[in-house]
Amino acid sequence: MPKDLNIRHILVLVDGTDSAARAVELAANLARALRARLTGLHVIELETLHQLLSANVLTPAEMEDFEGGLKESGNRHLDAARKVAHGHGVTLEAVSVTGNSELVVPREVESRGVDLLVIGAFDSSQVRFELLFRQRQQVLDHAPCPVLVAR
Numbered sequence: 485m486p487k488d489l490n491i492r493h494i495l496v497l498v499d500g501t502d503s504a505a506r507a508v509e510l511a512a513n514l515a516r517a518l519r520a521r522l523t524g525l526h527v528i529e530l531e532t533l534h535q536l537l538s539a540n541v542l543t544p545a546e547m548e549d550f551e552g553g554l555k556e557s558g559n560r561h562l563d564a565a566r567k568v569a570h571g572h573g574v575t576l577e578a579v580s581v582t583g584n585s586e587l588v589v590p591r592e593v594e595s596r597g598v599d600l601l602v603i604g605a606f607d608s609s610q611v612r613f614e615l616l617f618r619q620r621q622q623v624l625d626h627a628p629c630p631v632l633v634a635r
Contacts, residue, residue: 489630493521495598497589497623498578500561503604507634508565511602512572514632520599522574524565525592526558528582529619555580586622593628601627605635 496511498504508524515522530551542550562578569576581588593601606620624631 491518491520491599493523493596493598494518494600494602495523495525495593495596496565496576496602497604497620498524498526498558498561498565499604500557501604503606503634504561505564505568505604507602507604508568508576509572510632510634512569512574512576514600514602515569515574516572521577522569523577523579523596523598524562524569525589526562526578526580527585527588527619528554528558528580529585530554530582531584585619586626589623590626590628598629601629601631603631603633605633 491514494511494515496504496507498508511522514520528551558580562580566576566578579592581592589601592598601623603620603623624633
């Protein structure tokens with residue numbers, strides 16, 4: 485455990501789920517209380533779509549449509565997170581990246597000098613979100629900083 489718990493930069497994962505919305509609320513409150521920078525990160529996971537394209541389940545045009553939809557959805561979620569943060573008197577820097585969460589989240593944490601990562605909790609009994617649960621678990625497994633899980 486690091487002796488210096490001076491949190492200057494908080495990164496919150498934004499994905500449109502209820503638990504991510506709670507994470508944004510918590511992260512904004514913490515950022516205000518600690519006078520820390522706040523960054524909202526949305527990861528556009530394309531690995532599954534690429535697998536479907538490779539298996540000829542999706543055409544390149546369908547892949548492009550899905551990718552565009554994911555980007556638009558991510559931007560809407562980030563805009564909502566900005567509004568929540570603003571309501572708490574905090575500015576949220578919105579960032580959208582494409583890739584595998586397991587790889588891009590630790591990279592973003594490192595490159596941005598993040599001191600605390602906040603993510604939404606997940607109820608593993610919800611099978612329909614199995615992919616999301618796996619992605620969040622991978623982020624927890626590979627995070628290079630302390631992680632706060634918001635319930």
